[in-house]
Amino acid sequence: MEKSFDWGQLKRMGAYLKPYRRQLLPIILVTMILGTLSKLAIPYLISLAIDIAIFNKDGNLLVIYASTMLGLYILQWLVNNYRIRYINVIGQKVLYDLRYALFSHIQNLSFRFFDKRPAGSVLVRITNDVNSLQDLFTNGVVNLMIDCVQLLGIVIILLSLNFKLGLAIIVTVPLMFIVSGSLRKRIRWAWQDVRMKQSRINSHLAESIQGIRVTQAFTQEKENIKYFDDMNSVNKKSWDKASALNQSFGPIIELTAAIGTCILFWYGAHLIESQELKIGMLVAFANYIGNFWEPINRLGQMYNQMLVAMASSERIFEFLDEKPTVGEKEKPETLPLIEGNVRFDNIVFEYEKGRPALKGISLEAKAGESIALVGHTGSGKSTIINLLCRFYDPVEGRVLIDGHDIRDVTLQSLRSQVGIVLQDTFIFSGSVRDNIRFGRLDATDEEIEAAAKAVHAHDFISQLPFGYDTQVEERGNMLSMGQRQLLSFARALLANPRVLILDEATASIDTETELKIQEALKTLLIGRTSFMIAHRLSTIRNADKIVVLDHGNIMEEGTHEELMKQGGIYFGLVEAQYKFLSEAG
Ligand SMILES: Nc1ncnc2c1ncn2[C@@H]1O[C@H](COP(=O)(O)OP(=O)(O)OP(=O)(O)O)[C@@H](O)[C@H]1O
Known part of the structure; x- marks a missing residue:
């Protein structure tokens, strides 16, 4: 199981926010200052309304307090809208950067890296692991700051309004942490377990889809479905467990909140009796307590979320730290x-x-x-x-x-x-023309057609529904082996390398295509040093x-x-x- 909080890693993730600090700063300041002030002022205004306006039966003053409160509620709503809207935009930008960094880094890694890892697991890191950072970057970091400031504000207010009552309530907080401590740990482990199982499912899915032809050819569908089903049900069980544990967290908070409220009213009534507290202030306290548990609850969940994000970021950084084994010298x-x-x-x-x-x-x-x-x-x-x-x-x-x-x-x-034509020619999804152009990106359409003609690929391409603009799917499934081979010859000819490597296809091809391929080969080899794995x-x-x-x-x-x-x-x-x-x- 994974280690706990790692500040170094958090800092490294935070670096991805750095380019956006100019945009982030106003959001954080506005929400922190205006949001917190308005939130904290409302309960105090309620206490004034009760203790002064209602107590003195002053209707005008009451209207003033009420409209000020309304204004503050509207302000809060506006601030929240502003925050959600812009933070989401920045969060998405950060995820975009991270995905870009990861993908471009992986593009340059050496074969040794891919030898060790199934394609599925690489895929999962670019998709799932980056996505699981979404919550952290869209809301997490900013909410964390705001919640901390709000909590601090409430604690200061509670203690300064009535030190004894404030203290009596605040002592329930450590109680909650003690009670929920071990539960929190179990919740964390449970979610890690879920993620691990999901990651296995995703890897298996990627592999199954890539290997679907082999599965069907060997009629292994049932076995494959059974294997997947087992994984799926193990995953479901682990999710159920994590979710049940998570849900038991809420009642603990509620219980502590209830204890806090009992203390408030019991001790508060006491203080009112001894004239140390007014009724309005007691109501304000009740309100503050309501606001107090909300960020604490969120911080608890946030902590879990952070650990999940940390596990993902650890995996992402592991890839980003991977150096190409085939590097260039200084x-x-x-x-x-x-x-x-x-x-x-x-x-x-x-x-x-x-x-x-x-x-x-x-x-x-x-x-x-x-x-x-x-x-x-x-x-x-x-x-x-x-x-x-x-x-x-x-x-x-x-x-x-x-x-x-x-x-x-x-x-x-x-x-x-050094050009290379592999046995299993890889055709990318896109047009036939684009696939040939892969050999040299600045080639003109005429050059592409000339290359195709030289390797006898032009005839079959012209017969495709849209000629050179026909879209071929990933891996070129709609083309025959021989056609794919000819396309890759055209691609290589366009690149015009001095040294050419050919891994000849082993699959048997009809005699006519075979002849075409031999002819094409002759053209391709003229004036080049070639290495051929010949069959x-x-x-x-x-x-x-x-x-x-x-x-x-x-x-x-x-x-x-x-x-x-x-x-x-x-x-x-x-x-x-x-x-x-x-x-x-
Ligand atoms: N990525 C790899 N990781 C570990 N061992 C490998 C890897 N690729 C090849 N080998 C091993 O290296 C040896 C040489 O393999 P190589 O692929 O060069 O053979 P080959 O002559 O091209 O075979 P074939 O005709 O089947 O393609 C083999 O023993 C093989 O098992």
């Missing part, structure tokens, strides 16, 4: 326009300590050469690519492009010259160099002919694929 150079000579120099790499994925790899590609990476699953092909894009840094060794260690240059200048023989055969990997080591290296002659692993792979194809077809 003064990185800009990688100049490259020719495309790539060298892996004795690379050792591990994702997890003690489990090397690459065990001392040296590999060279001259500008314009095409390199095919082959090997069994898990042999390290994708890892080589990940290092070339600098998604991770090697544990030992260097990756050099045109002689520059890629750790010495800015990520921007590196990645803008199809046709692609492998044309490569300038084939590199065979096994368990993180390079086992063989050469052209198709050379390796076939060698009769080693590559030969075996080719044989196996031919056998498979001839048996399948």
Whole structure:
């Protein structure tokens, strides 16, 4: 369970209010001064009305008191409206800033960060955790200040109007804190439990929706529903418990308030008898007490709210404090326009300590050469690519492009010259045109169409309902695998990188599309250094160099002919694929 109040964290959250202090200050001052004064003056006016106007049967004076009170009530109403309206606006601005900070920070985090966390949990932090700060930023902070000032004001007034009676009533406050202390703790824990369970539900939801195809394909819907139902009912139970505990808090306050009122009337009557107190003053006291418990009750709830917000902010700051593991050095150079000579120099790499994925790899590609990476699953092909894009840094060794260690240059200048076409092409929701433009944001419509034509994507795009303006949904579900591949080729061609990485799709595509893809590939590769994770023989055969990997080591290296002659692993792979194809077809 989480620790209690943390002032450092509160201060850090408070920093998000800082840009708005000029707007906040008048709101706080106006509500604090006018709101508190009007609230505190009313009971006193009531006492004067009773003790002076009514006692002396002075109708005119009574009207004056009554209209002053009316004026104060109206003032209170106006002040409250002003506060709610503007504080909400500022609160929303702060949440906007926080969401922006979190999202832009996450955009720049390294792959290692995402390796460790499911997408759902990242999602929950940007949505739920930021939202749970809403109450704090919209009302919490300001109300807290106002309530504290009001309480202080009431205590001063009670003691100065009648010290003995005031003191007798105020001593009930510690009583309430003692009685409610352990309950408060249990309430806090209960709400933390609720949040934890809700967060689990949200993570599971995100994962289920992303994986719905697999769930349905394996007819696991019932199991999935059951799993969700269990989580849901555990969450409901924990909510019921927290809510029941919360509700028992109210009666404790009411009980203490009742004790206070009993003391007031019993002791008050006593003081009236001994002429130390007038009736009007007793009524004023009763009113002040009413106003006294209200902020105390709110402060109690506020404390819980603060702890919830604190737990959320702790999670948010944990993300914000996360540094990209792949960072730029102090003064990185800009990688100049490259020719495309790539060298892996004795690379050792591990994702997890003690489990090397690459065990001392040296590999060279001259500008314009095409390199095919082959090997069994898990042999390290994708890892080589990940290092070339600098998604991770090697544990030992260097990756050099045109002689520059890629750790010495800015990520921007590196990645803008190294293009990547992934096996699972990611299509963003938006138009087909926008998806191609992702390769180079300042490309003109003509350039986009030229790129699409060059990779033979133009034909199928023209046949879509709205051509280039057709909206494709997230992940491009309405497009076929081959079409998505062609779109990503167009995207890469538009970006025009000197070094191109291709992770060839494994899914079987019809022969016609396959031919188109091969043609498109030829266009795409002209004049570029390319690294291809190749699955199809046709692609492998044309490569300038084939590199065979096994368990993180390079086992063989050469052209198709050379390796076939060698009769080693590559030969075996080719044989196996031919056998498979001839048996399948
Ligand atoms: N994000 C990761 N975290 C931990 N281990 C990983 C991660 N990615 C890959 N590995 C491990 O590193 C090794 C090399 O994986 P890599 O993805 O490079 O293989 P691959 O040759 O590309 O395989 P495939 O053909 O199946 O894509 C494997 O043992 C794999 O389990």
